[in-house]
Amino acid sequence: MNFDPRYSGRNFSSVGTRPIRPDGVDKVTGRARYGADFNMAGQLVGRILRSPHAHAIIKKIDTSKAEKLAGVKAVITAADLPDLTDGDAAMYDILDNCMARTKALYDGHAVAAVAAIDARTARQALKLIEVDYEVLPHVTDVDEAMKHTAPLINDAIFTEGLEEKPVKPSNVSKRTQYGHGDVHQGFAQADTIVQRSFKTEQTHQGYIEPHACVASVNPDGTADLWVCTQGHFVYRQHCAQLLGLEASKLRVTSSEIGGGFGGKTHVWAEPVALALSRKAGRPVKLVMTRDEVFRASGPTSATSIDVKIGARKDGTITAAEATLRYSCGPYAGMWAEIGAMTAFACYKLENVKTVGYEVLVNRPKTAAYRAPSAPMAAFAVESAVDELAKEIGIDPVDFRIKNAAQEGTRASYGPVYGPIGIGPTLEAVKNHPHMKAPLKANQGRGMACGFWFNFGGQTCTDLNIGMDGTVSLAVGTVDVGGSRASLSLVAAEELGIDYSHVKAIVADTSSLGYNDMTDGSRGTFSSSMATISAARNAIKILRERAAQMWDISVDDVAWEKGHAVAKGETHGNLGKLSLKEIAAQSGKTGGPIAGHSELVADGAGVSFATHICDIEVDPETGSTRVIRYTVVQDAGKAVHPTYVEGQYQGGAAQGIGWALNEEYIYGKDGRLQNPGFLDYRIPVCSDLPMIDTQILEIPNPNHPYGVRGVGETSIVPPLAAIANAVSNAVGVRMSHIPMSPPRILAALEAERERFSR
Amino acid sequence: MAGVAVSTTINGDHVEYLCQPDETLLDVLRDRLGLTGAKEGCGTGDCGACSVIVDNRLVCSCLVLGAEAEGRQIETIEGMAHGDQLHPLQQKFLEHAALQCGICTPGFLIAAKDLLAKNPSPTEEEIRFGLAGNLCRCTGYDKIVRAVQDAANVMKGA
Numbered sequence: 001m002n003f004d005p006r007y008s009g010r011n012f013s014s015v016g017t018r019p020i021r022p023d024g025v026d027k028v029t030g031r032a033r034y035g036a037d038f039n040m041a042g043q044l045v046g047r048i049l050r051s052p053h054a055h056a057i058i059k060k061i062d063t064s065k066a067e068k069l070a071g072v073k074a075v076i077t078a079a080d081l082p083d084l085t086d087g088d089a090a091m092y093d094i095l096d097n098c099m100a101r102t103k104a105l106y107d108g109h110a111v112a113a114v115a116a117i118d119a120r121t122a123r124q125a126l127k128l129i130e131v132d133y134e135v136l137p138h139v140t141d142v143d144e145a146m147k148h149t150a151p152l153i154n155d156a157i158f159t160e161g162l163e164e165k166p167v168k169p170s171n172v173s174k175r176t177q178y179g180h181g182d183v184h185q186g187f188a189q190a191d192t193i194v195q196r197s198f199k200t201e202q203t204h205q206g207y208i209e210p211h212a213c214v215a216s217v218n219p220d221g222t223a224d225l226w227v228c229t230q231g232h233f234v235y236r237q238h239c240a241q242l243l244g245l246e247a248s249k250l251r252v253t254s255s256e257i258g259g260g261f262g263g264k265t266h267v268w269a270e271p272v273a274l275a276l277s278r279k280a281g282r283p284v285k286l287v288m289t290r291d292e293v294f295r296a297s298g299p300t301s302a303t304s305i306d307v308k309i310g311a312r313k314d315g316t317i318t319a320a321e322a323t324l325r326y327s328c329g330p331y332a333g334m335w336a337e338i339g340a341m342t343a344f345a346c347y348k349l350e351n352v353k354t355v356g357y358e359v360l361v362n363r364p365k366t367a368a369y370r371a372p373s374a375p376m377a378a379f380a381v382e383s384a385v386d387e388l389a390k391e392i393g394i395d396p397v398d399f400r401i402k403n404a405a406q407e408g409t410r411a412s413y414g415p416v417y418g419p420i421g422i423g424p425t426l427e428a429v430k431n432h433p434h435m436k437a438p439l440k441a442n443q444g445r446g447m448a449c450g451f452w453f454n455f456g457g458q459t460c461t462d463l464n465i466g467m468d469g470t471v472s473l474a475v476g477t478v479d480v481g482g483s484r485a486s487l488s489l490v491a492a493e494e495l496g497i498d499y500s501h502v503k504a505i506v507a508d509t510s511s512l513g514y515n516d517m518t519d520g521s522r523g524t525f526s527s528s529m530a531t532i533s534a535a536r537n538a539i540k541i542l543r544e545r546a547a548q549m550w551d552i553s554v555d556d557v558a559w560e561k562g563h564a565v566a567k568g569e570t571h572g573n574l575g576k577l578s579l580k581e582i583a584a585q586s587g588k589t590g591g592p593i594a595g596h597s598e599l600v601a602d603g604a605g606v607s608f609a610t611h612i613c614d615i616e617v618d619p620e621t622g623s624t625r626v627i628r629y630t631v632v633q634d635a636g637k638a639v640h641p642t643y644v645e646g647q648y649q650g651g652a653a654q655g656i657g658w659a660l661n662e663e664y665i666y667g668k669d670g671r672l673q674n675p676g677f678l679d680y681r682i683p684v685c686s687d688l689p690m691i692d693t694q695i696l697e698i699p700n701p702n703h704p705y706g707v708r709g710v711g712e713t714s715i716v717p718p719l720a721a722i723a724n725a726v727s728n729a730v731g732v733r734m735s736h737i738p739m740s741p742p743r744i745l746a747a748l749e750a751e752r753e754r755f756s757r
Numbered sequence: 758m759a760g761v762a763v764s765t766t767i768n769g770d771h772v773e774y775l776c777q778p779d780e781t782l783l784d785v786l787r788d789r790l791g792l793t794g795a796k797e798g799c800g801t802g803d804c805g806a807c808s809v810i811v812d813n814r815l816v817c818s819c820l821v822l823g824a825e826a827e828g829r830q831i832e833t834i835e836g837m838a839h840g841d842q843l844h845p846l847q848q849k850f851l852e853h854a855a856l857q858c859g860i861c862t863p864g865f866l867i868a869a870k871d872l873l874a875k876n877p878s879p880t881e882e883e884i885r886f887g888l889a890g891n892l893c894r895c896t897g898y899d900k901i902v903r904a905v906q907d908a909a910n911v912m913k914g915a
Contacts, residue, residue, distance in 0.1 A: 027859035030794020258860025653897030
């Protein structure tokens with residue numbers, strides 16, 4: 001049956017309500033099983049040896065002493081993970097990141113691994129592995145890495161995207177450019193131009209659950225992997241390719257996931273665990289320590305961004321330009337490109353140009369972090385927009401409203417927008433009581449906008465109707481924050497039954513067709529589309545069965561509110577058949593009733609948010625507190641509004657941490673100095689106020705219920721909103737994130753010196 | 758290394774086990790006793806995901822040795838509900854959606870239970886500081902604080 005994904009207005013009965021999630025009781029009783037909560041018979045403990053050097057040639061690894069230690073069952077190096085990537089450069093980088101092949105490229109890079117009968121033996125064995133390193137000069141700063149004098153990290157990297165291929169390799173893997181119009185002409189028309197440079201430091205996704213898996217490879221070539229992941233089908237592909245397994249023989253089960261935020265979207269230790277299991281002939285559990293999580297997984301890019309924006313006296317932006325340099329870790333990336341695409345996406349611009357540079361540094365391989373790359377670009381652009389509004393003398397909200405993108409606007413990254421929410425979020429902020437609340441001394445208010453694309457992707461869903469009339473929904477998108485509740489609501493809505501009669505689960509890779517991972521805010525968007533499609537397929541069968549039970553034509557059977565209804569004058573006496581009644585007879589009318597759907601969920605509606613933030617700065621210490629915070633964001637349609645609010649609040653809190661506290665601090669030796677939650681301090685409960693939310697619903701025309709992704713956009717505006725608030729409070733433009741107390745004090749000191757001169 | 762014989766009480770039940778002298782209570786709970794409700798988020802006492810109550814005192818079980826449990830009364834998340842009757846905090850965490858991924862939830866529930874035992878009517882600020890030893894990366898804490906406030910009200914009325 002052809003599925004029509006277009007939006008059609010309807011009165012919802014289940015969607016939009018706030019029931020308790022189906023996985024809730026397990027999670028409040030401690031029964032939910034996460035990555036490290038699973039065990040297999042005969043299981044060994046795996047541990048990874050990591051480089052203490054930021055950049056070093058691995059001359060020799062001697063594992064003989066470790067192998068002789070009693071209780072050690074396998075020791076592996078890169079030699080046990082031969083290169084099967086067949087020219088796939090991205091996969092080769094993932095392989096090299098899992099286990100360094102010729103060079104250690106960052107502090108924490110895996111160089112060897114062991115499997116032993118217990119953790120203590122495994123730890124002891126690591127100490128017995130002798131690695132002969134030739135330490136090389138390193139570079140960890142994004143601007144330093146771009147200099148011609150910088151140590152070269154990979155001599156096979158020649159900058160792509162230049163008019164001519166460079167003759168020498170460099171640490172810049174790619175240059176990208178977006179935009180339209182003529183910025184030179186645009187700036188010539190401007191009455192006021194703001195030009196400024198910004199920096200943001202590297203942060204970690206900070207999921208509380210470290211990466212964890214249990215791998216079991218059997219002699220017959222079959223294998224099982226239990227793992228916390230955002231995409232078990234993707235992990236299956238990666239692992240099968242890297243280990244030389246047949247994908248269908250590797251069953252990957254996604255455990256409950258203790259946070260991912262983009263950091264669990266590609267494999268890290270799983271191929272290592274599988275290789276250990278293969279060599280030892282026993283299952284292996286591999287769990288990262290927190291130190292390893294910080295040193296070797298995640299993080300996001302550190303950035304250096306220049307922004308120039310010009311406007312006429314009336315507040316019309318005439319031109320906007322940005323150069324964005326993003327660190328990628330020691331491998332080629334596409335992070336600056338995403339920043340270049342998102343930077344000016346909120347605005348209607350005639351002349352816009354963005355250029356991105358992907359920069360290799362001796363830091364962990366950059367991974368996606370919630371709306372990856374967008375928060376840093378938004379920080380730079382929204383700071384400059386605020387400053388420009390101030391210089392022209394227009395209220396920053398009105399200035400943004402005047403220049404906001406609309407339906408029909410050509411986005412700075414290319415496409416023409418459909419119905420979008422940037423204008424409405426700005427209007428809501430303009431009228432929000434928060435904007436009118438009084439401020440006290442040392443307090444400041446800021447606001448900022450944010451954009452994220454959202455993604456759809458490959459999706460496969462099964463909906464099975466039991467003989468008791470209850471429904472099992474098997475989805476393939478990992479539930480990172482309540483999507484089993486929202487998808488159950490959608491199934492209930494479409495079938496016309498009560499939410500309590502639907503139970504959604506995340507199926508393993510052998511039970512369902514391929515699904516892309518849960519990224520791009522796609523979990524509820526794409527799986528709800530597939531669920532609606534699967535439910536409609538099931539309804540078709542339910543109608544056929546009712547027709548059979550009544551002995552009438554299926555064309556005379558409609559589906560209304562969970563019941564088959566006979567239509568037409570001759571069937572007036574037939575009444576209704578409930579889903580439950582039809583299901584009860586299914587054994588006699590043709591067997592089990594199910595609906596299946598496989599689709600590519602195109603048309604993920606773009607998402608916009610505007611945030612308001614009040615902060616208070618202590619001028620003595622430079623310490624900053626967020627005292628009030630409001631998120632306004634378009635959800636398209638909020639399927640489970642409480643979990644939508646949760647996404648808004650969680651993204652804002654992560655952004656607050658990024659803006660004020662969180663950063664990777666590297667020593668001169670290239671080693672990470674703060675790989676723990678004590679020194680890498682994420683916001684705690686006493687750091688934050690309540691986070692108010694306002695959900696706007698501007699339906700996505702490409703989803704039957706109007707749903708847009710909601711998960712990521714909320715982390716985009718906070719860096720800028722808080723920077724604008726701090727700048728308003730202290731009277732100095734803050735241009736370096738995080739705005740930690742020393743940076744704020746330094747800015748205040750510089751300002752005092754400027755005045756005293 | 759010789760094992761240490763430990764006799765203790767966990768969630769009201771008498772329990773005996775052998776553990777290594779350097780083994781944490783968290784490892785004993787998870788790896789020897791199958792009580793995997795307490796989670797290891799850091800192993801250094803910074804995240805609170807492994808929170809348990811030992812003799813009415815809230816501790817990070819990753820910072821307590823298994824051997825130190827001798828003769829103590831230990832409460833873990835697995836003992837929080839009574840049969841099929843959820844503790845009011847568990848119920849309110851569900852109703853308020855005070856969890857997203859849920860990995861921090863056992864630790865928050867234990868810490869909140871300890872907080873309300875000592876202060877049945879905490880202010881918002883007292884809740885925020887009382888739970889500041891537990892990290893949550895998903896929720897921004899808003900719904901957690903509201904769930905604890907609501908549970909406190911229910912428990913006072915009970």
